[in-house]
Amino acid sequence: MFPKALLLRTALNAAARVAPGPAGRAVFHLFVRPAGRSRVRPAEERLMAAARIERIPVRGKVAVTYAWGDGRRPVLLVHGWSSRGSRLAAFAEALLDRGYSPVAFDAPGHGDAPGRATNIVEYRAIIRELHARYGDFDAVVAHSFGVIAALFALRDGVRAGRFVGISGVGSFGLLTSWFQGAFGMSDRAMGAMRRHVERRLAPEEPGVWEHLEADWRPEDLGGPLLLIHDESDEMVPIAHARVLRQARPDRTRLVVTQGLGHRRILTDHQVVAEAVEFATAAGADRQAGTDRQAGTDRQAGTDRHAGVDQTAGESTSSRAPSVASARSRRAMPRSARA
Numbered sequence: 001m002f003p004k005a006l007l008l009r010t011a012l013n014a015a016a017r018v019a020p021g022p023a024g025r026a027v028f029h030l031f032v033r034p035a036g037r038s039r040v041r042p043a044e045e046r047l048m049a050a051a052r053i054e055r056i057p058v059r060g061k062v063a064v065t066y067a068w069g070d071g072r073r074p075v076l077l078v079h080g081w082s083s084r085g086s087r088l089a090a091f092a093e094a095l096l097d098r099g100y101s102p103v104a105f106d107a108p109g110h111g112d113a114p115g116r117a118t119n120i121v122e123y124r125a126i127i128r129e130l131h132a133r134y135g136d137f138d139a140v141v142a143h144s145f146g147v148i149a150a151l152f153a154l155r156d157g158v159r160a161g162r163f164v165g166i167s168g169v170g171s172f173g174l175l176t177s178w179f180q181g182a183f184g185m186s187d188r189a190m191g192a193m194r195r196h197v198e199r200r201l202a203p204e205e206p207g208v209w210e211h212l213e214a215d216w217r218p219e220d221l222g223g224p225l226l227l228i229h230d231e232s233d234e235m236v237p238i239a240h241a242r243v244l245r246q247a248r249p250d251r252t253r254l255v256v257t258q259g260l261g262h263r264r265i266l267t268d269h270q271v272v273a274e275a276v277e278f279a280t281a282a283g284a285d286r287q288a289g290t291d292r293q294a295g296t297d298r299q300a301g302t303d304r305h306a307g308v309d310q311t312a313g314e315s316t317s318s319r320a321p322s323v324a325s326a327r328s329r330r331a332m333p334r335s336a337r338a
Contacts (some may be wrong), residue, residue, distance in 0.1 A: 009184040009330050016189040024192030031115045031179055031193065032050065034082040038293050043267075044086040047093055051104075056129055061108040061115050061205075063126045067134075068092060069101030074134040075279060076127065079106040080167075081145025084111030089265055093139050094276040095108070100138065105132055120172075120212060121201055124156060125150035131158045138162070139279035143266060144236060145169050147244075148214045155220045161282045164275045165224045166235055170240035172212035214240075215247030225252040226278040228271055235262040 008030070015023035040048055051066035066085050075095050077088040084105030092102035105126055110116035127150060132139065137160040142150040147168025154160060169175055180190050194209065202208040210216055223249060231242035238256065245254045255263060255274065265271050 001051045004189040006184075013184075013189050013334050016192045020188070020192040020195070023189060024194075024196035027185060027189050027193040027280075028151065028196045028201075030116065030183070031176075034117070034147030036082055037109070038084050038087070038111065040084070040086045040111075048086050049058060049088045055113075056126070057148045058108065058122050058125045059293065060119070061122065062113055063108055063122075064106040064111060064113045065126075065130065066104045066106075068096055069099075069100065071101050071134065073100045073138045075100050076130060076134075076137045076142075076150070077102055078123070078127070078140065078142035078148045078150045079104070079107070079110065082110070083144070083146075087110065087263075087266055088143065090139065090272045091276060094272055095280070098276065098280050100280060101134075103134055103137075110160065119201065120145075120149050120152055123195060124153040127153035127158055127296050128156070136160065138282065139164065139168070141221045141275055141279055143167055143264065146285045147176075148172060148212070151214045151221065152212060154222075155217050158167065162221065162279055163221065164228070164279050165241075165244065166228045166271070167230065167236050167265055168214070168227060168240060169236055172209065172214075172241040174237075174240060174243075187329070190303040220246040221248065221251075222276075223251075226275065227252060227254045228257065228265065228275060229254065230257045230260045230265055232259065233262045295323065308318070 012023055012030075013028055015026070047068075048066065051068055053065075054065045055062050056065055064085075065212055077085060077091060079085050079087055084106050088102075088104060092104065096100045107123055107126060108111040108118040110118065123146070131153075138289070139157075139162040140150050140154070140160045141164040143166045143278070147165040148170065150163070151165075176190065179185070180187075185193075205211060214231075225244070227241045229238050231238055241254055241256075245252045257268070257271065260268050297307060
């Protein structure tokens with residue numbers, strides 16, 4: 001741990017003993033601050049240049065939104081922590097090719113949005129606003145922290161036909177436990193942070209910590225879920241995906257990849273194809289006048305995407321690299337909240 005981090009840890013843990021209120025606020029501000037600001041990559045530039053861009057207010061801050069297509073059959077794309085909307089460009093392009101209208105955003109403190117920090121309540125507010133503008137989403141495709149944030153919004157009035165979670169955070173409790181261990185925060189300091197959240201961030205939501213768990217009230221999520229997670233994810237362990245699958249085993253399918261890690265999974269051609277096929281299946285059903293999901297259940301065991309089982313449960317993608325990179329085996333860095 002760097003000297004400054006050691007000083008900060010010592011100061012916050014000591015402050016929690018004598019001034020828990022200010023200490024809880026300081027720990028919270030550390031928790032919700034992204035680890036740097038990412039830029040648009042060359043492969044993403046063409047798509048982002050074609051987007052309709054807006055700035056929308058969110059709880060006193062500003063988010064930047066991106067939209068493509070004619071507005072019909074909207075699909076929401078939700079980025080992770082220390083990331084940006086453009087990281088889901090491959091999914092947006094594939095959706096556009098199928099006649100869908102992708103919608104993405106940069107949360108405050110991320111991408112091109114101003115600010116230095118954000119939190120899950122602000123993510124929910126952005127998703128609510130986009131839902132109000134575009135109507136019910138045909139699907140939601142989310143990555144990492146965006147998964148738990150999108151599920152938080154879906155249990156609070158936002159509606160979507162299908163949900164795809166990639167490398168998703170499935171337990172806020174696991175997330176805060178990692179933060180505590182990574183930064184060496186005492187139980188007293190973490191307790192002060194929890195009380196700050198309860199009093200200041202979500203005073204109107206009793207039991208907010210339970211509500212932040214991705215497996216809370218799974219029956220409210222409605223449509224089927226596809227989860228894609230790499231077994232060697234160096235930032236969000238695959239245990240998070242299994243927490244999500246266990247919440248709705250009859251409506252959730254987990255695909256486990258090998259060697260793609262936490263970020264490269266977003267540009268893998270097979271992952272993109274599998275996710276978009278699933279996200280648009282309901283639209284294809286309506287167009288054909290059939291129920292693709294029922295057909296999938298009848299054809300359990302078929303292999304539509306190179307060794308990926310289409311039924312609920314867990315399967316392994318056989319085309320993904322079988323050996324994780326050295327980078328994927330490193331300890332989880334601060335940006336695990338991505």
